[in-house]
Amino acid sequence: MTYGSFTFAGKCVPYEVIESGNDPTGIGRLGDLHFNTVTGVPWVFTSIGWTTADLRRSANGMPKQTHPVALGDRRFSVILKDWKSRNFWYTDNGREEVESWMRMQAAIPVAATGVPSGSLPTAIPAAALNVQSGSSPVPSWSGPSVAAHPSNSWIVNLLQEWTTGPPALVEIQLQRGVAILQALLAFNTPITRLDSSTSTSATCESFGIARRRGCPPTQLLAINDLLAEPDITYSDSFSNMVEDDVSAADFWNVQSLLSNRTPLDRSGRLLAAFDIPATEAGMLSCRYDPPFNIGKGSVVSSLTNAWTLPGAITHPHVDGIACAMHMIHWRGKKLWLLWPATPFNLKLIEHTMTTSSHLDTTLDLIRWLEGLELLFLTQEEYFEYSFCLRPNTIHCCLSFTESCHLGMPVRDIRYLDEMEVVMDWVDDWFRNRLFPNTVICKKEHRQVVEKFLDAVKRWHEVKRQPFDKVLKARLGKVLDDATLLIDNVPVSFFA
Numbered sequence: 001m002t003y004g005s006f007t008f009a010g011k012c013v014p015y016e017v018i019e020s021g022n023d024p025t026g027i028g029r030l031g032d033l034h035f036n037t038v039t040g041v042p043w044v045f046t047s048i049g050w051t052t053a054d055l056r057r058s059a060n061g062m063p064k065q066t067h068p069v070a071l072g073d074r075r076f077s078v079i080l081k082d083w084k085s086r087n088f089w090y091t092d093n094g095r096e097e098v099e100s101w102m103r104m105q106a107a108i109p110v111a112a113t114g115v116p117s118g119s120l121p122t123a124i125p126a127a128a129l130n131v132q133s134g135s136s137p138v139p140s141w142s143g144p145s146v147a148a149h150p151s152n153s154w155i156v157n158l159l160q161e162w163t164t165g166p167p168a169l170v171e172i173q174l175q176r177g178v179a180i181l182q183a184l185l186a187f188n189t190p191i192t193r194l195d196s197s198t199s200t201s202a203t204c205e206s207f208g209i210a211r212r213r214g215c216p217p218t219q220l221l222a223i224n225d226l227l228a229e230p231d232i233t234y235s236d237s238f239s240n241m242v243e244d245d246v247s248a249a250d251f252w253n254v255q256s257l258l259s260n261r262t263p264l265d266r267s268g269r270l271l272a273a274f275d276i277p278a279t280e281a282g283m284l285s286c287r288y289d290p291p292f293n294i295g296k297g298s299v300v301s302s303l304t305n306a307w308t309l310p311g312a313i314t315h316p317h318v319d320g321i322a323c324a325m326h327m328i329h330w331r332g333k334k335l336w337l338l339w340p341a342t343p344f345n346l347k348l349i350e351h352t353m354t355t356s357s358h359l360d361t362t363l364d365l366i367r368w369l370e371g372l373e374l375l376f377l378t379q380e381e382y383f384e385y386s387f388c389l390r391p392n393t394i395h396c397c398l399s400f401t402e403s404c405h406l407g408m409p410v411r412d413i414r415y416l417d418e419m420e421v422v423m424d425w426v427d428d429w430f431r432n433r434l435f436p437n438t439v440i441c442k443k444e445h446r447q448v449v450e451k452f453l454d455a456v457k458r459w460h461e462v463k464r465q466p467f468d469k470v471l472k473a474r475l476g477k478v479l480d481d482a483t484l485l486i487d488n489v490p491v492s493f494f495a
């Protein structure tokens with residue numbers, strides 16, 4: 001069983017997707033889906049119970065089967081096994097989905113027509129994962145360079161860009177990025193692609209071009225921020241670890257080498273600077289207006305800049321706990337991989353909160369996390385594009401060029417549905433797996449608990465603000481439960 005959800009009319013609409021060899025017999029929730037893997041018949045739970053899905057299409061290819069709650073807005077996609085918004089069907093994704101559906105219908109006799117078994121991608125050839133071998137800067141990768149599903153063909157261009165563009169200067173990252181892109185190409189189902197026309201999705205909300213009252217963001221402002229803060233932490237994208245004793249000069253040196261197309265072999269470090277605080281001499285002078293009702297159910301924290309160099313890869317992770325992230329892309333070309341914070345996904349990635357990620361775990365997560373969405377941002381088309389990752393959206397990024405985005409942590413009552421899901425997961429994780437765990441080091445235990453305490457503190461700040469009483473009561477209940485959980489944190493976790 002997998003879980004999905006979407007926001008409709010400001011409310012979270014959850015649903016489940018069940019696969020079994022039988023027709024459904026039990027109870028369900030409006031919009032739940034059931035696939036009989038023997039007969040291939042998809043079922044939908046409507047106001048009269050389980051009914052077989054209406055697989056007819058309108059003249060423009062839009063599925064007739066609508067979601068019983070989000071009538072008209074969400075249409076049933078048998079290939080994606082999902083409810084897709086009307087916008088989806090107006091995009092190339094929708095058209096391609098319809099075309100592949102037509103091809104499938106033409107190729108398979110009606111009696112045997114079934115939903116392709118399993119929605120997970122096919123295995124990646126072992127050669128594609130052989131990322132450790134070879135010391136030559138010449139690419140040593142092999143594996144698929146065509147998409148297993150026609151809707152994902154656009155990723156072939158990304159593979160081409162990664163292997164012929166600036167990331168090819170960085171030996172190790174070249175091969176890692178190829179392995180990740182090939183994992184995407186191996187999906188045998190369409191991967192949702194977000195773009196500037198997507199206003200909302202399971203992972204993020206788009207706000208279009210950011211509202212700004214000051215000057216536009218520039219490299220000079222970014223450098224001013226970099227030099228103003230003496231305690232910036234730099235990460236090594238090879239090891240995925242925070243590096244000690246790295247200065248702004250070290251970072252600038254690597255930046256300059258790559259700008260001059262000097263290859264970076266394994267003896268170097270591909271440095272990345274995350275969480276660079278914005279200062280008055282720097283990015284604060286842009287005077288961005290966050291698109292939130294600050295002070296009325298919304299707390300927005302300090303602005304920071306993330307600066308990565310070509311070939312940088314962040315592995316699947318979440319930022320904070322129950323924390324949304326408002327992002328403004330302003331430089332470079334970057335691919336975002338996004339997964340919604342479903343209970344299934346959160347459980348799969350909780351280990352990343354206490355360990356550092358590696359390529360093998362990243363590839364596993366790409367294969368198994370549900371609801372992947374992709375967002376490819378370029379400087380030309382998406383300068384100052386503003387979007388907000390919903391609380392605990394799992395994400396990882398590939399920088400195709402030197403890239404920057406601004407980020408602001410957000411706790412907003414509009415994300416209460418997602419916050420409740422996250423806090424339920426935290427309660428389950430802490431009590432059943434984190435607290436009893438004797439393998440995790442004390443430092444990591446403490447860091448996780450500190451993040452949780454910070455989340456609870458911020459959401460209490462939200463609760464003190466004036467907003468709708470019903471929502472406030474719901475938030476109060478979640479925070480009461482959080483207090484009970486804090487009371488149960490072992491003393492050693494605070495030591």
Ligand SMILES: [Fe+2]
Pocket residue numbers: 317318319395
């Ligand atoms: Fe992040």
